[in-house]
């Protein structure tokens with residue numbers, strides 16, 4: 001990088017400016033090492049997350065708000081194509097945007113249904129022949145029984161946990177819903193990014209910590225970091241793949 005000399009710039013300041021320009025040039029040309037890439041991703045993650053009125057809380061699918069990072073939605077689309085799940089069970093419906101996104105993907109592959117559960121019966125959720133809305137807590141025994149019966153008839157089941165993000169609730173969901181996930185399919189724990197991973201550092205133990213506890217006693221699931229290939233994911237360490245029985 002060249003610095004134009006200015007007649008008004010004292011010689012010492014000009015030399016300093018030239019040194020700084022050279023250093024910046026070297027930095028820009030330096031290889032992007034893994035730690036540098038991770039640090040940049042963390043910074044961008046915080047920037048994107050904290051700009052929420054404009055970013056993830058202002059994201060919609062076909063006109064319905066979806067509280068997700070678009071890069072994660074793309075990963076879901078890839079999972080639908082790869083696994084062709086007969087059933088996705090989602091805890092935490094909110095406005096129904098993520099259920100509608102999955103139902104749209106299912107329309108494209110002409111296969112699959114979504115059962116989505118929320119404690120709040122929110123009017124205006126999008127009706128869709130591939131979506132079943134259940135009202136109640138995800139850990140309520142009667143809700144669980146309904147979902148278990150539905151899942152028993154499906155050959156490939158994928159589960160998304162996206163309801164109450166407190167540690168106790170996510171751990172209870174992990175224990176209740178993990179048996180529904182079929183071999184080779186996924187148990188996706190949403191919003192593992194809170195409590196400083198890397199956003200909302202004061203959140204307290206949440207989904208990330210619940211996954212840690214769950215994996216201490218479960219050999220059936222592994223974290224699939226390949227699903228974090230786009231670098232920015234709201235679910236770091238939260239894409240859990242169920243191993244085939246022979247590998248556990």
Ligand SMILES: C[S@@+](CC[C@H](N)C(=O)[O-])C[C@H]1O[C@@H](n2cnc3c(N)ncnc32)[C@H](O)[C@@H]1O
Nearest residue numbers: 066067092093094098118119137138162163164
């Ligand atoms: C993060 S939002 C879900 C976002 C939605 N999946 C999306 O991507 O657009 C969390 C939702 O979980 C619901 N929720 C909270 N506690 C719950 C519970 N115990 N059981 C089921 N849903 C719950 C809330 O009412 C809220 O609508």
